[in-house]
Amino acid sequence: MKNSRKQILLWLGALLLLAGATHAAPTGVDPADDAMALIRPEALRADIRFLADDLLEGRGTGTRGHLLAAKFVASQFEAMGLEPAGEKGTYFQNVPLRSYRPDEANTTLTLTRGGKPTNLVFRKDYYSLGDPVRAETNVEAPVVYAGFGVTAPEQSYDDYQGIDVKGKIVAVVLQAPNFETSLRAHFSSFEVKEAIAVAHGAIGMIGLADPVGEQVYSFQEQVRDLSFPSLRWLDAHQQPNDYFPELRGTVFLSMDAVEKFFDGSGHTATEVFAASKAGKPLSFPLNMTARIHEVTRLEDTQSPNVAASLPGSDPALRQEYVVYTAHADHLGIGDPVKGDKIYNGALDNASGTACLLEIARAFSRMNPRPRRSILFVAVTGEEAGLLGSDYFARYPTVPKGSMVANVNIDEDLLLWPLQDVVVYGAEHSSLGAVAQQAAGRLHLDISPDPQPEQVVFIRSDHYSFVKQGIPAIFTEAGVKSSDPAINAKEREAAWEKNIYHQPQDDMNQPFDFESGAKFARFNFLCGYLIAQAAERPAWNSGDYFGEHYGKKKGAQ
Numbered sequence: 001m002k003n004s005r006k007q008i009l010l011w012l013g014a015l016l017l018l019a020g021a022t023h024a025a026p027t028g029v030d031p032a033d034d035a036m037a038l039i040r041p042e043a044l045r046a047d048i049r050f051l052a053d054d055l056l057e058g059r060g061t062g063t064r065g066h067l068l069a070a071k072f073v074a075s076q077f078e079a080m081g082l083e084p085a086g087e088k089g090t091y092f093q094n095v096p097l098r099s100y101r102p103d104e105a106n107t108t109l110t111l112t113r114g115g116k117p118t119n120l121v122f123r124k125d126y127y128s129l130g131d132p133v134r135a136e137t138n139v140e141a142p143v144v145y146a147g148f149g150v151t152a153p154e155q156s157y158d159d160y161q162g163i164d165v166k167g168k169i170v171a172v173v174l175q176a177p178n179f180e181t182s183l184r185a186h187f188s189s190f191e192v193k194e195a196i197a198v199a200h201g202a203i204g205m206i207g208l209a210d211p212v213g214e215q216v217y218s219f220q221e222q223v224r225d226l227s228f229p230s231l232r233w234l235d236a237h238q239q240p241n242d243y244f245p246e247l248r249g250t251v252f253l254s255m256d257a258v259e260k261f262f263d264g265s266g267h268t269a270t271e272v273f274a275a276s277k278a279g280k281p282l283s284f285p286l287n288m289t290a291r292i293h294e295v296t297r298l299e300d301t302q303s304p305n306v307a308a309s310l311p312g313s314d315p316a317l318r319q320e321y322v323v324y325t326a327h328a329d330h331l332g333i334g335d336p337v338k339g340d341k342i343y344n345g346a347l348d349n350a351s352g353t354a355c356l357l358e359i360a361r362a363f364s365r366m367n368p369r370p371r372r373s374i375l376f377v378a379v380t381g382e383e384a385g386l387l388g389s390d391y392f393a394r395y396p397t398v399p400k401g402s403m404v405a406n407v408n409i410d411e412d413l414l415l416w417p418l419q420d421v422v423v424y425g426a427e428h429s430s431l432g433a434v435a436q437q438a439a440g441r442l443h444l445d446i447s448p449d450p451q452p453e454q455v456v457f458i459r460s461d462h463y464s465f466v467k468q469g470i471p472a473i474f475t476e477a478g479v480k481s482s483d484p485a486i487n488a489k490e491r492e493a494a495w496e497k498n499i500y501h502q503p504q505d506d507m508n509q510p511f512d513f514e515s516g517a518k519f520a521r522f523n524f525l526c527g528y529l530i531a532q533a534a535e536r537p538a539w540n541s542g543d544y545f546g547e548h549y550g551k552k553k554g555a556q
């Protein structure tokens with residue numbers, strides 16, 4: 001934690017210097033000011049009201065409700081005079097998907113210690129999401145506990161040091177070491193842990209609940225979300241994304257099951273959690289074998305991304321694109337909560353989609369147009385694992401190297417008068433300076449990540465662009481309120497606890513649309529400044545994500 005704070009202070013210092021330099025430019029004649037004035041609170045209200053209507057049934061990926069939302073967005077793009085930027089001259093890019101659900105009655109998990117087998121109970125002790133390719137898989141092997149399951153040589157960190165997991169099942173805590181906030185988020189991602197486990201020769205995985213994770217996304221909530229099918233996108237060979245055939249079984253244990261899991265291992269769960277909280281968990285063989293038998297129901301489906309472009313005005317720079325994203329999908333229809341089963345997703349993410357539309361409208365009326373071209377993409381499948389954005393970032397409808405930056409909008413938390421923003425990803429590239437400049441112009445503060453344990457950096461669509469080497473930022477409202485009578489921090493915490501991913505995220509909330517418009521203007525300005533700059537954005541030198549993804553893909 002110390003390290004990350006120091007880094008934030010360092011880059012904030014650098015940004016202040018840069019912001020000081022750019023503030024010398026004359027203001028008041030910038031066409032961006034006129035464009036921003038076109039972003040209206042009433043328009044946001046209208047778009048959110050339509051997208052969050054019960055008629056759209058929560059916009060679940062692959063459902064008719066989401067398709068209605070996608071067509072609505074496309075027709076708005078068309079009305080603005082934006083060019084289709086999907087496939088075959090349309091506004092749509094089809095994303096082929098595999099939907100999969102565990103067959104709970106036929107899936108089993110048996111742990112055997114000292115010759116004594118214990119059968120665990122689905123939903124109570126554990127759950128499995130199923131396998132996106134095989135209708136039936138089996139694995140039986142010794143279990144080794146590998147802490148966070150992280151091997152990160154650049155950070156001189158290795159949970160696999162001193163243990164051998166070849167041909168074994170690896171158990172990991174679903175958290176990450178106390179690296180800098182984005183890096184910590186990156187290494188808490190389960191697909192990253194899977195890739196590392198496979199590289200070490202593992203053949204199965206057991207994800208362990210822990211006290212930190214329970215606060216963020218509890219086992220109970222994970223079990224509740226089994227009512228929504230899991231999804232992956234499919235490539236041209238029908239292979240799902242981030243699939244590791246080497247892993248022949250993966251299950252996730254509840255807190256209660258984890259307590260018993262460590263019985264007789266020489267370490268208690270309490271010891272294990274204390275060590276992981278201190279930043280360096282123990283790693284040791286568990287004196288036990290596990291047998292995982294997964295049965296999965298598979299189904300193929302599809303869902304569209306919606307894409308439109310505004311050609312830039314500069315003959316050279318118009319070959320490059322600033323990409324705005326907002327996910328139009330939400331969870332759909334699920335288990336009822338307080339008598340309501342439609343998960344409307346008004347803030348998550350009808351609000352961001354509405355911002356995307358108003359930002360597009362503002363850009364579309366600019367004269368002169370921005371120098372670079374702007375791409376607006378209402379992605380699908382975000383809630384199912386950033387699928388639409390990942391597909392678009394990998395298989396863009398424009399030349400891959402032409403996307404210079406991504407600005408992502410997810411959850412415009414218009415619940416109090418906006419005073420500050422948190423800009424995830426800012427510390428990794430020159431986009432940090434852009435955000436600082438935009439914030440200064442709109443009299444907004446930029447605040448550091450208030451809750452690193454929420455691992456927000458990997459939880460929305462900008463991360464898909466980061467993984468393709470494209471500098472990206474994702475902005476959220478901070479927790480300051482410009483009205484002293486409203487405690488934004490409390491309101492945000494209550495929203496996370498009672499509304500987030502519940503059917504109650506609907507229009508019956510105390511929305512401040514003026515605040516929402518301010519947030520949209522901030523995002524507009526970030527994209528505009530990127531579009532106008534002489535140089536395309538660049539990763540900071542030596543940055544982890546720039547080194548790992550930026551160079552590999554030749555995006556820079």
Ligand SMILES: [Zn+2]
Nearest residue numbers: 348349383501
């Ligand atoms: Zn969400």
